[in-house]
Amino acid sequence: MAAKTKKTKSKYSKKSEAQARIAKERIDTLFAEAKNAFREDPSLSHRYVQLARKIAMKYKLKIPSKYRRQYCKHCYRYLMPGENSRVRTREGKLVVYCLECKKYSRYVIKRKLGHRCFSPSHTVSRSSAD
Numbered sequence: 291m292a293a294k295t296k297k298t299k300s301k302y303s304k305k306s307e308a309q310a311r312i313a314k315e316r317i318d319t320l321f322a323e324a325k326n327a328f329r330e331d332p333s334l335s336h337r338y339v340q341l342a343r344k345i346a347m348k349y350k351l352k353i354p355s356k357y358r359r360q361y362c363k364h365c366y367r368y369l370m371p372g373e374n375s376r377v378r379t380r381e382g383k384l385v386v387y388c389l390e391c392k393k394y395s396r397y398v399i400k401r402k403l404g405h406r407c408f409s410p411s412h413t414v415s416r417s418s419a420d
Protein backbone atom coordinates (compact mmCIF):
# COMPACT_ATOMS: atom_id res chain seq x y z
CA MET A 291 0.00 0.00 0.00
CA ALA A 292 2.21 2.78 -1.23
CA ALA A 293 0.10 5.82 -1.54
CA LYS A 294 2.38 8.09 -3.41
CA THR A 295 1.59 11.66 -2.61
CA LYS A 296 4.02 13.27 -4.93
CA LYS A 297 3.02 16.86 -5.00
CA THR A 298 4.44 19.35 -7.38
CA LYS A 299 7.78 20.76 -6.45
CA SER A 300 7.43 23.05 -3.53
CA LYS A 301 10.09 25.33 -2.22
CA TYR A 302 12.29 24.23 0.63
CA SER A 303 9.99 24.00 3.56
CA LYS A 304 9.24 21.83 6.54
CA LYS A 305 9.01 18.99 4.12
CA SER A 306 12.77 18.96 3.64
CA GLU A 307 13.21 18.76 7.39
CA ALA A 308 11.15 15.61 7.41
CA GLN A 309 13.23 14.27 4.56
CA ALA A 310 16.41 15.03 6.47
CA ARG A 311 15.04 13.12 9.43
CA ILE A 312 14.26 10.14 7.26
CA ALA A 313 17.69 10.39 5.71
CA LYS A 314 19.28 10.32 9.15
CA GLU A 315 17.30 7.23 10.02
CA ARG A 316 18.44 5.60 6.82
CA ILE A 317 22.05 6.38 7.68
CA ASP A 318 21.46 4.78 11.08
CA THR A 319 20.06 1.62 9.56
CA LEU A 320 22.71 1.46 6.86
CA PHE A 321 25.48 1.49 9.43
CA ALA A 322 23.64 -1.10 11.50
CA GLU A 323 23.27 -3.23 8.38
CA ALA A 324 26.91 -2.71 7.49
CA LYS A 325 27.87 -4.07 10.89
CA ASN A 326 25.61 -7.09 10.51
CA ALA A 327 26.66 -7.82 6.97
CA PHE A 328 30.37 -7.70 7.61
CA ARG A 329 30.69 -11.24 8.88
CA GLU A 330 28.81 -12.59 5.89
CA ASP A 331 30.01 -10.31 3.17
CA PRO A 332 32.37 -7.40 3.87
CA SER A 333 31.86 -6.01 0.38
CA LEU A 334 28.21 -5.51 1.24
CA SER A 335 29.25 -3.47 4.27
CA HIS A 336 31.38 -1.27 2.04
CA ARG A 337 28.37 -0.71 -0.20
CA TYR A 338 26.22 0.29 2.75
CA VAL A 339 28.81 2.84 3.81
CA GLN A 340 28.85 4.29 0.32
CA LEU A 341 25.07 4.45 0.29
CA ALA A 342 25.04 6.20 3.64
CA ARG A 343 27.58 8.72 2.35
CA LYS A 344 25.52 9.34 -0.75
CA ILE A 345 22.43 9.99 1.33
CA ALA A 346 24.37 12.32 3.61
CA MET A 347 25.67 14.24 0.61
CA LYS A 348 22.28 14.42 -1.04
CA TYR A 349 20.63 15.88 2.02
CA LYS A 350 23.69 17.85 3.07
CA LEU A 351 23.89 15.98 6.32
CA LYS A 352 26.91 15.21 8.39
CA ILE A 353 27.59 11.62 9.12
CA PRO A 354 27.63 11.34 12.94
CA SER A 355 31.11 11.06 14.40
CA LYS A 356 30.29 7.67 15.88
CA TYR A 357 29.84 6.41 12.34
CA ARG A 358 32.65 8.36 10.78
CA ARG A 359 35.20 6.30 12.62
CA GLN A 360 33.54 3.12 11.42
CA TYR A 361 34.76 3.57 7.89
CA CYS A 362 38.02 4.54 6.32
CA LYS A 363 38.16 8.14 5.25
CA HIS A 364 40.62 7.27 2.53
CA CYS A 365 38.98 4.33 0.80
CA TYR A 366 35.53 4.57 2.48
CA ARG A 367 35.40 0.92 3.34
CA TYR A 368 33.62 -0.24 6.42
CA LEU A 369 36.12 -0.94 9.15
CA MET A 370 35.72 -3.72 11.65
CA PRO A 371 38.30 -3.49 14.42
CA GLY A 372 40.39 -6.63 14.53
CA GLU A 373 39.21 -7.67 11.09
CA ASN A 374 40.26 -5.08 8.59
CA SER A 375 41.37 -2.33 10.94
CA ARG A 376 43.52 -1.75 13.97
CA VAL A 377 42.32 0.73 16.54
CA ARG A 378 44.39 2.24 19.27
CA THR A 379 44.38 5.38 21.32
CA ARG A 380 47.37 7.62 21.34
CA GLU A 381 47.77 10.97 23.05
CA GLY A 382 44.05 11.43 23.39
CA LYS A 383 43.47 10.51 19.79
CA LEU A 384 41.96 7.47 18.26
CA VAL A 385 44.23 6.09 15.59
CA VAL A 386 42.58 3.76 13.13
CA TYR A 387 44.75 1.86 10.73
CA CYS A 388 42.94 0.63 7.66
CA LEU A 389 44.20 -2.73 6.45
CA GLU A 390 42.39 -2.24 3.17
CA CYS A 391 44.36 0.75 1.95
CA LYS A 392 47.10 0.73 4.61
CA LYS A 393 46.44 4.25 5.81
CA TYR A 394 45.94 5.84 9.17
CA SER A 395 43.03 7.98 10.24
CA ARG A 396 43.11 9.99 13.42
CA TYR A 397 40.12 11.08 15.43
CA VAL A 398 39.98 13.32 18.44
CA ILE A 399 38.36 11.68 21.39
CA LYS A 400 36.03 13.89 23.33
CA ARG A 401 37.22 14.19 26.87
CA LYS A 402 34.75 14.10 29.69
CA LEU A 403 35.29 17.07 31.92
CA GLY A 404 36.20 16.30 35.51
CA HIS A 405 36.93 12.72 34.66
CA ARG A 406 40.48 12.55 33.48
CA CYS A 407 42.14 9.24 33.49
CA PHE A 408 45.87 9.01 33.25
CA SER A 409 47.23 5.70 32.23
CA PRO A 410 51.02 5.83 32.47
CA SER A 411 51.18 2.08 32.18
CA HIS A 412 50.05 2.34 28.62
CA THR A 413 52.98 4.14 27.09
CA VAL A 414 52.98 3.03 23.52
CA SER A 415 56.38 3.82 22.19
CA ARG A 416 55.80 2.84 18.66
CA SER A 417 56.93 5.35 16.11
CA SER A 418 54.30 5.36 13.46
CA ALA A 419 56.16 7.16 10.74
CA ASP A 420 53.52 6.87 8.12
Ligand SMILES: [Zn+2]
Nearest residue numbers: 362365388391
Ligand atom coordinates in the same frame (compact mmCIF):
# COMPACT_ATOMS: atom_id res chain seq x y z
ZN1 LIG B 1 41.19 2.55 3.78
